[in-house]
Amino acid sequence: MKEYLKEVLDVSGEKFFILNPMIPNMDSNKPNFVIREKSLIYTGKFAKDWNSDEILEAFAKIVQTNHNFKLIVAGDKFNLHPENPKFKEEVTQKLKTYKNVNWVGGVTREEVQKLIQQSDIGIGWRNNSLNDSLELSTKALEYGALGKPIILNRTPMHERLFGSEYPFYANSEEEFISCITQSLTNNDIYVRAAEMVYKVCTDFTFAKTYERISPFLWESKNKRIRIVFAGHDLKFAKMFIDRFASRTRYEVEIDQWKGHSVNDESHSTNCLNWADVIFCEWGLGNAVWYSHRVRKDQTLIVRMHLQERETKHYLKFNYYAIDSIIAISPYIRDEFVNNCGIPSDNMVMIYNAVNCKKFDLEKYEDTQFNLGITGICPSRKRLDRAIDIFEKLKEKDSRYTLHIKGQLPTHYPWLWKKEEEKKYYEQVFKRINSSKWRDSIIFDGFGNDMDTWFQKIGYILSTSDFESFHLAPAEGMASGAFPIIIRWEGCHTIYDEDFIFENVDEAATFILKRNQAMRPNDIDVRAYVRKRFDIEKIFGDWEELIARLR
Known part of the structure; x- marks a missing residue:
């Protein structure tokens, strides 16, 4: 078609851009x-x-x-x-x-x-x-x-x-x-x-076509949108940082803080002067610093999880300078509005994201007998509950195994110094070592291989006392693992009641009945998590928010 129009219109075609059927x-x-x-x-x-x-x-x-x-x-x-x-x-x-x-x-x-x-x-x-x-x-x-x-x-x-x-x-x-x-x-x-x-x-597809034409569409802009990500811990924002960095419409800079309120003042100032959009991951000292310095022509967004409720940095925010505060669940949003006094006009809810494609790998055989738990520190993660579920299942069927993924508590000096924490883990490890089923409790260590680790997991456990979101069940579902969530406050605003249980007895009974009935496809957990948490959907929500605020 391009060649035809070049001939009919008698032009060189240098400014033609092929917009394919979509x-x-x-x-x-x-x-x-x-x-x-x-x-x-x-x-x-x-x-x-x-x-x-x-x-x-x-x-x-x-x-x-x-x-x-x-x-x-x-x-x-x-x-x-x-x-x-x-x-x-x-x-x-x-x-x-x-x-x-x-x-x-x-x-x-x-x-x-x-x-x-x-x-x-x-x-x-x-x-x-x-x-x-x-x-x-x-x-x-x-x-x-x-x-x-x-x-x-x-x-x-x-x-x-x-x-x-x-x-x-x-x-x-x-x-x-x-x-x-x-x-x-x-x-x-x-x-x-x-x-x-x-x-x-x-x-x-629309998405692939947009990737091809977006540089052409935005080249008339004087400059790309400059985004600064600022915070001490950016691991939950990494997927979004990578997405923005890969788009030709954006330029990305990182302001890595050394702690909740510790930064390189000179670097932060350079980032501030450069940015069109500032994104503060965690509402801590980073949000305080930027909210008191941001210009009126800039956009400031803060994403809050749960620990901000205790650190109380939000009391020092300049809310007039913050364009939007993202809460990662409806419960977190309501918690900050109702109990912390954060203006509701400022708040939006956008879930955490999962790279569903990364986790969608072929499962190994007999995964229905493999329980998994990721991240067992601090003690509120309740490894003991996971062991309770495992033991109740093991009593009925010798094929069950518990896989534990993540760092041991001794890896964290600040945690091991706390007497209550140390005592808790010593009791749990003693329980494991003295168990007749200790060989079926496997520590898989820490690593960036969560996608392949999940290939052997049939049930992913969330046994914490409380969480802000808990990404592990969503990542597990993306792999095809069924989530077992012992109810923590607000979990029902993120995950359906089909995945939530009141106690370990109820959870163990469900797993036994589900496996005995051989109904591995009773809920399409992969489709469920793609619809709610897939990175492509959530990244689109972020882009839409930025476009609306600018």
Whole structure:
């Protein structure tokens, strides 16, 4: 199309930017390329050049020898046929009466996507008179982005996109029938074709298209948006920092504080003078310092977790200078508004985020007998409760194992100096070492391998006395592990009641019953966490907030 317009308009084309056809963003998980139902699908209008009648006639021939093949048809728009005034009547009759054809009529886009996912191959075969067309079918792109091969005409455009070796090109009824037979009976060819179209078509989503055009859209700006992240502990903000740094629209600088109220004054001042947006991670001395120095033309955002309630730095904030305060859960928001007196006008709620794609790895076998707990310090994390659950299960079935991930308390001098903390852990470790099941309590150490560690975990435990959010259950769900949360205040504002238990007895009983009933798919925990906490969604919320405040 670009080359055509260059020729027609007689211009060099240096300022052209290709805006490709676009399809909605798809699930971030790669589909399984398998033949399930021996099912074809056609979605769209009925017209002469769309081979509507030819598709039905060819399929009627196929089912004479392939009795289990099925054709799903979605759509109710009929174009006038220039030579056949009875076109609509004849095609409708065939849709209603032909064997193994399921015509669902006009349905919503969401329903169409479900039908595509339930099918095996999409139909994009058209009349050869359209072979020189420069139109790229968004229907075909949706089939491919959902992991379904497509039967297409062999055209220069299609060959440029999918390659000349793509196996399912058809320019005649004979080739069309051959493509259907091959696609639904030869698994190797099917998988190869599915992978080819998936790789191409996923590049046409809204998100991928925006990545390509955003530099072009924003190049007219005098400068990119400059964001400073300031705080003593940025681990929970790292995903967002990386996302902003990877976008051409933003420049990122870090103001790393040495403690709650300890900073390099000179560096912080340079960051302040440079920034368009200042993001204070944790509402501590960093938020106090910036809120008393920020300019009116700058945007100041503070994200608060839970410990700020005790440190009381919020009493020194200049709220007139803070554009927004992010709370990481509805409970935390209400806690700061109702008990700390923070103005509700300033507060928004945006959940913590999980990189769902990172954790979506294949599970090992028999993970339903593996319990996991991450981060056992300080004592309020209640490792003893996790052991209680493990022992109750072990009494019933010897296959259960408890995996412990994270640093030991001796790694933290400040913690080990506290007599109550030290006494607690000494008692817990004595209990483990004297247990007849001590070999089934495994310390996996600390490391940045949480994604692969979760491959062996079937149940992720959250046994704390209290938490501000507790990311471990969400990360576990992204891996397919079922969360077991012993109720702590506010947990129900983050996680559904299906995952929350009143005590260890209730939790252990649930695990036993669930495993005995062999219902590992009773709740799609991966889908649940993607919908609520996936980084792509939450990062979008952050960008929207910044755009609204500037």
